[in-house]
Amino acid sequence: MTDGNNTNGPLSGLKVVEFDGLGPTPFSAMQLADMGANVIRIARKTGTQAANQFTDVVIRNRSYIELDLKDDKDIEIAKKIISNADILIEGFRPGVMERLGLGPDEMLLANKKLVYGRMTGWGQKGPLSRTAGHDINYISISGALHAIGTKDTPIAPLNLLGDFAAGSMYLVFGILCAVLHSKQTGQGQVVDGSIVDGTANLMAMMYSMFNFNQWEDRRDINLLDGGAPFYTTYGTSDDRHISVGAIEDKFYLEFITKLELNLDDLPNRMDKSNWPKLKDTFQAIIKSKPMREWEKIYSGTDACVAPVLNFEEAFVDPHNKYRGIFPEAFNIIQPKPAPDLSITPAPKITDKHKIKLTENELFNQWDIK
Numbered sequence: 001m002t003d004g005n006n007t008n009g010p011l012s013g014l015k016v017v018e019f020d021g022l023g024p025t026p027f028s029a030m031q032l033a034d035m036g037a038n039v040i041r042i043a044r045k046t047g048t049q050a051a052n053q054f055t056d057v058v059i060r061n062r063s064y065i066e067l068d069l070k071d072d073k074d075i076e077i078a079k080k081i082i083s084n085a086d087i088l089i090e091g092f093r094p095g096v097m098e099r100l101g102l103g104p105d106e107m108l109l110a111n112k113k114l115v116y117g118r119m120t121g122w123g124q125k126g127p128l129s130r131t132a133g134h135d136i137n138y139i140s141i142s143g144a145l146h147a148i149g150t151k152d153t154p155i156a157p158l159n160l161l162g163d164f165a166a167g168s169m170y171l172v173f174g175i176l177c178a179v180l181h182s183k184q185t186g187q188g189q190v191v192d193g194s195i196v197d198g199t200a201n202l203m204a205m206m207y208s209m210f211n212f213n214q215w216e217d218r219r220d221i222n223l224l225d226g227g228a229p230f231y232t233t234y235g236t237s238d239d240r241h242i243s244v245g246a247i248e249d250k251f252y253l254e255f256i257t258k259l260e261l262n263l264d265d266l267p268n269r270m271d272k273s274n275w276p277k278l279k280d281t282f283q284a285i286i287k288s289k290p291m292r293e294w295e296k297i298y299s300g301t302d303a304c305v306a307p308v309l310n311f312e313e314a315f316v317d318p319h320n321k322y323r324g325i326f327p328e329a330f331n332i333i334q335p336k337p338a339p340d341l342s343i344t345p346a347p348k349i350t351d352k353h354k355i356k357l358t359e360n361e362l363f364n365q366w367d368i369k
Contacts, residue, residue, distance in 0.1 A: 009036020010344035014179070015366060016087040017078075018062070020044055023135070023159065024167030024195070025091030025119045026058045031172045032087070033061035034337035034346050040362060041353075042067050042078060056353070057334040063355040065362050069100055077359055078102060083110045084368050086182070087175055091119040094129050104190045114188040115178040119171050121162075123194030135162035135195065142166075142199035147206060151220040166198030221272065223247070229278035230255065230269060233308060240291035244282075245304040254303035259285045330354075 011032055016039040018029040026041075033039040039062035065081075067074040082088055082102065090097055097103045097118075104116040121138040122128040128141075139145045139162040140154075149155035171193030182188050200207075206224075209215035214223075221227040230246040246255035253263060259282065266281070267274035286294065291307050298305040309317060315326045315333050326333050329349035337346035357365070 007345065007347055009034075009347045010341055012036040012038075012344075014038065014087060015085045016040070016062075016089065017042065017082050017085045019088075019090040019092070019097075020064075021091035021119070023091075023163040024171065024193075025089060026056075027164055027168040028117065028119060028171045028175075028193075029062065029089050030058050030060060031168065031337075032089075032175075034349075036344075036347055037087070038062075038366075040065060040081065040357070040366075042069075042081070044068070045074075057332060059353045060329070060334070061347075061350055061352055063352045063357050065357045065359065075101055079107075079110065080368055081362065081366070082107050082114065084366050085111065085114060086179060087115045087117060089117040089119065089171070089175070094118075094120065094124045108188055108190075112188055113182045113186050115175055115182055115191060116188065117171055117175045117178075117191045117193060119167060119193045121167075121195045123197060124190075124192045135159035135167075138162045138195040139166070139199045142196050142203065143207075144199045144203050146217075147203075147219060147222075147225060149219050151218075154219070161202070162195045162199055166202055167193060167195040170198035170201070227272075227275065228269075229275050229282055232279070234283050234286040236289060236291040236294060237287055238290040241308040242286065242291055242294050242298075243306050243308055247304070251302055251304045254301050255305060258297050258301065258303060258305075261285075 014032070014037040016029065016032050016037050018026065018039055018041045020026075020041055020043045029039050029041065041059065041062055041064040043064045043066050045066045045068040067078055069075060069078070079102065088107065098105075104118075107116060108114055118124060120129070121133045121135075122131060136145065136156045136159075139156075144161060145154045145156065148157055148161075171191060174191040174193060178189050178191050206215055210217065216222055219225055219227075224231060226232045228247075230244060230252050233241045233243050235241055244255060246252040252269065256263060256266065261281070267277060269275075269278060289297075294305065295307045307313075314320060320326060325336055327336050327349065328334075330351040334349070336349070340346075362368070
């Protein structure tokens with residue numbers, strides 16, 4: 001990481017209230033905390049968070065206070081905290097915060113500059129807004145899941161696409177847009193983070209290609225969905241895989257040259273009718289050697305070939321180690337904050353998530369009277 005003039009992070013000084021939740025909600029708060037925001041997590045008094053609170057990477061870099069949101073006294077404490085915050089993040093179903101007396105109408109009256117971030121799958125309004133769901137359901141109705149998988153079956157891409165990319169990162173983007181507006185005008189607002197909305201937005205390029213008849217509305221037949229023989233994965237002799245992304249002509253030429261193939265002997269790669277034959281040809285050759293041997297063969301080339309690493313291999317990969325992508329903090333190997341900033345880099349990962357604050361301790365930290 002480049003040395004900077006500010007080691008507190010670019011979001012230092014921002015006060016954030018996070019209501020304990022799952023998936024995209026704590027991940028959003030982690031992004032802000034990683035960049036130096038002062039985040040306090042309001043955890044349930046039931047103790048349900050205790051089992052993994054000391055090892056959960058996603059709740060790093062912020063301390064917590066336990067409140068019973070069914071207790072009137074604790075609700076008043078929550079209101080005081082929110083009234084002194086710049087940002088609130090919650091991931092309850094629509095209407096829950098309102099029933100607790102902590103909804104945006106009431107809280108924005110108490111704190112006009114507050115940015116009120118709401119994370120749901122379906123969004124705050126709409127026919128499905130109060131319906132249960134998970135990542136796989138949200139990416140289904142956006143059209144994204146239909147486009148991912150094998151010819152016969154859609155395959156869920158972990159919950160990276162919905163929960164974290166379309167959910168958390170879009171919520172954080174919206175929050176920071178709203179914070180900029182709040183700092184300029186003193187006017188807070190609600191950020192309605194919807195995973196369905198975010199997923200559809202992530203699909204912008206594919207929908208554009210579809211509109212211009214450059215994308216077929218089925219799987220494993222398109223340029224970027226694994227259908228192309230030069231943009232897919234291939235099995236190796238040791239039952240591992242390499243990824244190939246040789247889209248451009250010069251990259252494709254390097255790819256096939258290392259396979260000891262001649263371009264003139266191969267059918268036109270841009271004719272989809274030739275894709276099955278090309279895949280079979282490439283697979284037969286690649287299956288003859290183990291993954292690490294192919295890694296060596298393609299090392300230093302522009303063929304756009306990489307080994308498909310497992311978790312433990314990713315931790316020690318030379319490129320990843322050079323960039324410090326997987327540091328060890330509180331005895332756990334975990335991904336570093338991203339991206340790198342040259343002047344205001346993210347502060348070091350801490351184990352603040354182990355620190356339970358009392359009401360008085362938090363009020364003193366935040367200068368709440």
